[in-house]
Amino acid sequence: MRSHERSVGPRTEHRRRRFTTAIAAIAAALAASGAGKARAEDHKFALSMLHFNVQYVAGGLNGFFITPNPELDLSAAQVEDNIIRQSFEPVLDLFAKHPTWGIDLEMQGYMLDVMAERHGDVLDKLRALAEAGQAEVVSFHYSDQLFLAYPREDWVRSQALTAAAFAKHGIPLGKTVFCQEGQAGPGMAAAMEEAGYQTLLFPKNLFGYQHGHETPIEPLYRFGNIDLLFSRGTSWQGPSDSIEVDFWFVDDGELLATGDFDPYIAEFFFEDEAAVAEKEAELLGLEAAGYRIATVGEYVQTIRPLLEARPQAPPLLDGTWQPDTTDGIARWLGGSGIWADDERDNDVRSLGALAHRELVAAETAAAAAGLDARGELDGAWRLLVLGQVTDASGINPFRGEIEYGLAHASEVLRIAREVLLRAHAVLSADGTPLSIDTAAGTVTPAGPSPAAPPEVEPQLALGIEPGNRDVEERWWDLGGGAYRVMLRFGPSIDERSIAVTFPGQAGEGGDLVYTPGLAEAPVQLARDGFLFDHFQLALSDGLIGLGPGAFVIKDMARVHIAATVRRDSGDVRFQDDTAPYGQDSTWVFQVVLGDQAQAAAAARALNVLPTVRR
Amino acid sequence: MRALASLTRSVCGSALRATMLAALTVALASCDDAAGPLPRAGAGEGSAWEGELSAELRGFADVSLDGSADDAVAVRIEVRDVATDGLFDAAQPLVAIGRRERFPEAQSELYVATFAGVPASACPGGQATLALALHRRPPDARFAGGLTAYCGAEPKGTPARVFRLSGTLVPR
Numbered sequence: 001m002r003s004h005e006r007s008v009g010p011r012t013e014h015r016r017r018r019f020t021t022a023i024a025a026i027a028a029a030l031a032a033s034g035a036g037k038a039r040a041e042d043h044k045f046a047l048s049m050l051h052f053n054v055q056y057v058a059g060g061l062n063g064f065f066i067t068p069n070p071e072l073d074l075s076a077a078q079v080e081d082n083i084i085r086q087s088f089e090p091v092l093d094l095f096a097k098h099p100t101w102g103i104d105l106e107m108q109g110y111m112l113d114v115m116a117e118r119h120g121d122v123l124d125k126l127r128a129l130a131e132a133g134q135a136e137v138v139s140f141h142y143s144d145q146l147f148l149a150y151p152r153e154d155w156v157r158s159q160a161l162t163a164a165a166f167a168k169h170g171i172p173l174g175k176t177v178f179c180q181e182g183q184a185g186p187g188m189a190a191a192m193e194e195a196g197y198q199t200l201l202f203p204k205n206l207f208g209y210q211h212g213h214e215t216p217i218e219p220l221y222r223f224g225n226i227d228l229l230f231s232r233g234t235s236w237q238g239p240s241d242s243i244e245v246d247f248w249f250v251d252d253g254e255l256l257a258t259g260d261f262d263p264y265i266a267e268f269f270f271e272d273e274a275a276v277a278e279k280e281a282e283l284l285g286l287e288a289a290g291y292r293i294a295t296v297g298e299y300v301q302t303i304r305p306l307l308e309a310r311p312q313a314p315p316l317l318d319g320t321w322q323p324d325t326t327d328g329i330a331r332w333l334g335g336s337g338i339w340a341d342d343e344r345d346n347d348v349r350s351l352g353a354l355a356h357r358e359l360v361a362a363e364t365a366a367a368a369a370g371l372d373a374r375g376e377l378d379g380a381w382r383l384l385v386l387g388q389v390t391d392a393s394g395i396n397p398f399r400g401e402i403e404y405g406l407a408h409a410s411e412v413l414r415i416a417r418e419v420l421l422r423a424h425a426v427l428s429a430d431g432t433p434l435s436i437d438t439a440a441g442t443v444t445p446a447g448p449s450p451a452a453p454p455e456v457e458p459q460l461a462l463g464i465e466p467g468n469r470d471v472e473e474r475w476w477d478l479g480g481g482a483y484r485v486m487l488r489f490g491p492s493i494d495e496r497s498i499a500v501t502f503p504g505q506a507g508e509g510g511d512l513v514y515t516p517g518l519a520e521a522p523v524q525l526a527r528d529g530f531l532f533d534h535f536q537l538a539l540s541d542g543l544i545g546l547g548p549g550a551f552v553i554k555d556m557a558r559v560h561i562a563a564t565v566r567r568d569s570g571d572v573r574f575q576d577d578t579a580p581y582g583q584d585s586t587w588v589f590q591v592v593l594g595d596q597a598q599a600a601a602a603a604r605a606l607n608v609l610p611t612v613r614r
Numbered sequence: 615m616r617a618l619a620s621l622t623r624s625v626c627g628s629a630l631r632a633t634m635l636a637a638l639t640v641a642l643a644s645c646d647d648a649a650g651p652l653p654r655a656g657a658g659e660g661s662a663w664e665g666e667l668s669a670e671l672r673g674f675a676d677v678s679l680d681g682s683a684d685d686a687v688a689v690r691i692e693v694r695d696v697a698t699d700g701l702f703d704a705a706q707p708l709v710a711i712g713r714r715e716r717f718p719e720a721q722s723e724l725y726v727a728t729f730a731g732v733p734a735s736a737c738p739g740g741q742a743t744l745a746l747a748l749h750r751r752p753p754d755a756r757f758a759g760g761l762t763a764y765c766g767a768e769p770k771g772t773p774a775r776v777f778r779l780s781g782t783l784v785p786r
Contacts, residue, residue, distance in 0.1 A: 375768075375771055400671050407776050583754045
């Protein structure tokens with residue numbers, strides 16, 4: 001057995017690698033060799049993770065094809081309905097036929113809401129499987145959002161929406177975690193523990209990219225105070241027990257019952273009974289060979305007592321599940337795809353960051369003013385996490401998905417400003433500007449506008465690659481070793497790529513320093529603990545180290561693209577291959593020449609919990 | 615079909631590119647404007663704009679924004695060729711006094727307006743409130759955002775739908 005590679009749609013050319021392993025043949029061979037004759041102490045597990053995404057085409061297919069066609073120009077609701085009826089329900093039906101089989105079904109909380117609204121009978125089927133323990137329903141976020149790229153609070157609100165949806169619809173929320181685009185990283189350990197999750201399924205290719213695809217692995221690891229396993233098969237032999245585990249499916253769940261067609265291909269995205277029958281035969285073969293078709297939760301519960309000491313998980317960086325083919329998370333943060341002309345990753349992601357800032361400011365001001373703005377603010381948080389959907393900037397977003405992200409974030413900004421205006425009327429009757437400190441939760445008169453910081457000469461020699469655009473570089477001294485850096489790239493009629501490299505130091509003192517997604521403080525990791533040549537990081541608070549005493553911080557409302565780090569160099573590079581034609585791109589960073597605590601505080605104050613003047 | 619879709623889209627992009635090189639101000643109506651050359655507002659940062667945005671990709675919205683010194687903005691928007699799902703009547707222009715919201719630290723501004731009491735057959739009470747939010751990064755003239763439909767008398771809670779708007783407006 002081996003897990004699926006992700007399959008391909010028009011947006012995911014890398015994914016169409018046919019699942020060539022003949023599971024049934026292998027199972028038969030195992031049975032013939034005697035391997036299938038299980039002793040009582042043999043534990044053979046066949047696991048799965050069917051990743052469903054009801055936002056597979058966020059905003060729907062209208063406009064996807066250049067020529068209007070009513071049969072293919074499906075609305076968002078029609079695409080959602082097809083995902084549920086054509087691809088999700090057949091999987092539920094298959095497993096209902098086999099009560100001894102277990103399955104992991106991952107989805108965003110929003111998918112439950114959609115089912116409750118329009119497909120109650122499917123929700124009932126899911127509930128029956130979940131309550132019987134047959135289906136572990138896995139959900140870590142309400143929207144299939146790029147949560148690694150935004151402050152932790154955005155995920156906190158998203159997870160709360162998910163938990164509420166599961167409770168409202170009576171679906172037990174699984175303790176296992178797998179995420180959209182296989183996002184995973186070290187910051188999830190504490191976040192998962194706090195939210196009551198138990199086990200992270202970490203994508204095998206994200207692990208392999210960091211530590212080698214053939215590196216032997218254990219059946220289970222400690223990950224903070226929770227468990228972690230990789231989505232790759234392995235075996236273990238103890239004094240009297242043995243464990244053999246593999247995955248029969250880790251992929252987009254939409255593909256299983258549709259013969260590998262995805263929802264973009266509306267003309268062929270239908271239940272394929274032969275494909276379902278083929279999968280059923282494979283699983284019957286595995287069962288005959290002694291494998292337990294189980295959930296990840298069952299597996300962990302069974303083997304945990306057998307393992308006297310689970311090893312600590314190796315050092316891990318955060319990323320997505322196919323880093324070899326997407327250049328890590330860069331594909332969502334500056335990388336271009338099939339519809340490259342339409343992409344504008346930095347616009348999408350920086351607007352999401354701006355919306356975060358304004359929303360936390362509005363929430364702080366509303367509380368200080370004693371406003372009853374819960375309805376507006378809760379609605380805005382929901383829109384924010386929907387708008388942070390991964391597909392608005394990758395893998396191959398088409399224009400409709402890009403505009404889905406922009407439209408949702410814009411509406412969040414509107415709501416936040418409406419609430420701020422109301423709070424302002426209460427807190428500042430004469431219209432005096434207010435200083436809203438979202439970290440302290442205080443609102444005070446802002447006083448006179450601060451003097452503009454002095455402009456200074458560049459403090460670092462940046463490697464700027466503007467292509468054929470004009471470029472302007474300016475530095476300001478913010479005091480205390482902090483500097484603001486602005487790079488303004490003028491418009492180009494035919495080039496999309498712009499980049500800057502900040503010089504850094506590797507070697508002694510040149511550890512990787514950054515704040516992982518969902519973490520609230522930087523980590524420091526030795527580069528030689530990894531095998532990659534280069535790695536792409538989202539930087540959820542914008543911070544990354546340049547070596548001893550030097551840090552760069554993205555002003556995420558101005559520039560929010562991936563940082564590329566290398567194993568053998570301390571340089572940090574930011575590259576956007578989606579800078580729009582005919583438009584300026586102005587990037588703003590802070591450089592901190594000081595200690596890590598100072599830099600971390602600056603990053604939080606800029607991107608996570610800012611003080612804003614309104 | 616996928617290959618055809620890919621081809622048609624990529625041909626459109628190439629055509630746009632060629633057009634740009636030949637005459638920077640010409641756009642193909644059948645292609646989205648995101649790839650096209652964009653007129654820039656220049657140094658003048660006025661708040662009076664007009665023009666046509668794309669609405670839900672295949673439709674259009676005629677938009678007029680007429681700002682004043684206090685950042686109040688007279689907004690008029692008329693949507694064409696969009697399935698409004700009973701949330702508003704596309705034949706009726708939406709008119710309101712909105713605002714221009716500034717985000718100087720983020721090189722951003724937002725044009726907002728709400729349209730209350732809009733007849734909406736899809737809403738339980740028969741009325742919707744629409745909220746316009748259009749984001750722009752000066753000095754460029756590209757706007758992107760949406761018209762969000764909320765059933766009821768207030769633009770809050772879970773919206774019935776977010777209609778996407780994008781494109782370039784020209785300064786008046």
